[in-house]
Amino acid sequence: MSGLFWLALDGVGHPADAPPGSPWEQELPVLRPLIDQGMALDAALGVPGLPQSGTGQSCWLTGHDAVALMGEHFGPQPGPTLQRLLQQFSLPVRLTRAGARTALVNRYEPQYLAPPLPGTRGSGRNRLGCFPYSFRAAGLPLNPPGLPLLGATLGLGLERPWMTAPLPDLTQQGKVLGQAAQDWDLLVADLWFSDLLGHEGAPNVTPHSVVGQAARAYLRNLDALLTGLLDTGTRIILSSDHGNFEHLGVKTHTAARVPFAGAAVAYLPGGDVVAGGQAIALCCGLS
Numbered sequence: 542m543s544g545l546f547w548l549a550l551d552g553v554g555h556p557a558d559a560p561p562g563s564p565w566e567q568e569l570p571v572l573r574p575l576i577d578q579g580m581a582l583d584a585a586l587g588v589p590g591l592p593q594s595g596t597g598q599s600c601w602l603t604g605h606d607a608v609a610l611m612g613e614h615f616g617p618q619p620g621p622t623l624q625r626l627l628q629q630f631s632l633p634v635r636l637t638r639a640g641a642r643t644a645l646v647n648r649y650e651p652q653y654l655a656p657p658l659p660g661t662r663g664s665g666r667n668r669l670g671c672f673p674y675s676f677r678a679a680g681l682p683l684n685p686p687g688l689p690l691l692g693a694t695l696g697l698g699l700e701r702p703w704m705t706a707p708l709p710d711l712t713q714q715g716k717v718l719g720q721a722a723q724d725w726d727l728l729v730a731d732l733w734f735s736d737l738l739g740h741e742g743a744p745n746v747t748p749h750s751v752v753g754q755a756a757r758a759y760l761r762n763l764d765a766l767l768t769g770l771l772d773t774g775t776r777i778i779l780s781s782d783h784g785n786f787e788h789l790g791v792k793t794h795t796a797a798r799v800p801f802a803g804a805a806v807a808y809l810p811g812g813d814v815v816a817g818g819q820a821i822a823l824c825c826g827l828s
């Protein structure tokens with residue numbers, strides 16, 4: 542069986558819960574059919590407040606209800622309680638224990654990985670998000686050697702106005718990653734840039750505004766990446782931890798349902814992000 546490639550979107554609500562004028566309203570010939578054939582999952586888990594990445598991603602990575610464990614939505618980075626959960630139950634940890642091969646294909650800049658100097662602000666605190674934290678907890682390297690690494694901006698610039706010229710075509714990168722996936726049980730891309738763009742939202746943002754155009758370009762590049770991946774026959778899982786990017790009229794996260802979709806994978810359940818995390822583990826051969 543070929544490897545599984547997990548596109549873990551950050552802060553992208555399902556198009557069915559997006560307001561008019563959202564970045565979803567454009568031609569996305571490969572991405573949109575995949576999403577529409579998949580599920581829209583609840584990320585709120587019956588707890589007041591807006592879903593956050595620390596708890597949301599922990600649900601996806603472990604299949605445990607991290608929001609119930611915390612008693613609230615928490616994030617973006619996992620604190621001590623979620624760190625313990627990820628050390629014990631996250632997918633990279635469980636797969637590595639089972640002798641399976643998994644890697645995080647994100648390309649991290651050296652300054653992200655360098656620890657803050659002792660005595661400076663934040664020096665005693667974990668700064669890694671749930672995905673890099675879990676791979677490290679499994680004893681696996683970030684920026685793993687021998688893999689074609691992916692920038693989470695998907696070819697956009699990290700700073701406003703984010704658009705680069707010419708915008709790269711990510712189809713070829715998708716093909717290279719899809720071919721690499723054949724040698725692995727699970728490759729993961731932690732696509733956090735969509736949440737960053739979502740936080741740039743503001744009242745009266747239009748599709749033609751700077752952030753509106755960048756958000757549309759980001760989804761088009763994701764569509765191209767997915768096209769290349771699917772060309773290689775790779776099995777795909779696509780998820781998201783909470784809403785934000787789909788509603789650029791607000792700066793904050795949203796209570797939107799999130800997409801859970803796949804190609805060449807077993808049945809995907811409806812329900813919530815905890816059920817989604819359990820289903821991904823099953824796709825990887827874990828129970």
Ligand SMILES: [Zn+2]
Nearest residue numbers: 552736785794
């Ligand atoms: Zn956020």
